[in-house]
Amino acid sequence: MIGVINDKCDFCGCCVAVCPVDSIDLYEARIEIKSHCIDCMLCVWICPVETLASMDEKGRLLPREEAEARVGAVA
Numbered sequence: 001m002i003g004v005i006n007d008k009c010d011f012c013g014c015c016v017a018v019c020p021v022d023s024i025d026l027y028e029a030r031i032e033i034k035s036h037c038i039d040c041m042l043c044v045w046i047c048p049v050e051t052l053a054s055m056d057e058k059g060r061l062l063p064r065e066e067a068e069a070r071v072g073a074v075a
């Protein structure tokens with residue numbers, strides 16, 4: 001599960017472009033992660049301002065290093 005963890009988003013659209021399953025909606029002043037996200041973490045990895053993070057089932061944020069490791073494993 002991916003969460004929006006702060007208000008740093010500058011709406012660059014990188015996360016939307018990289019998502020392989022079209023699971024991110026970008027509105028004028030917010031982004032929304034849709035339920036069919038497959039937790040690939042590409043969006044976490046590419047976000048230049050660390051606005052997105054993966055969360056476990058209890059809503060705890062997982063370290064960014066995990067996103068980088070997972071993306072590296074599939075690249």
Ligand code: SF4
Pocket residue numbers: 008009010011012013014015016026031046047048049050051052
């Ligand atoms: S990549 Fe980051 S800064 Fe850009 S739109 Fe997505 S969440 Fe916002």
Ligand code: SF4
Pocket residue numbers: 002018019020021022023024033036037038039040041042043044
């Ligand atoms: S984790 Fe992957 S599937 Fe989920 S919103 Fe981010 S890029 Fe899309």
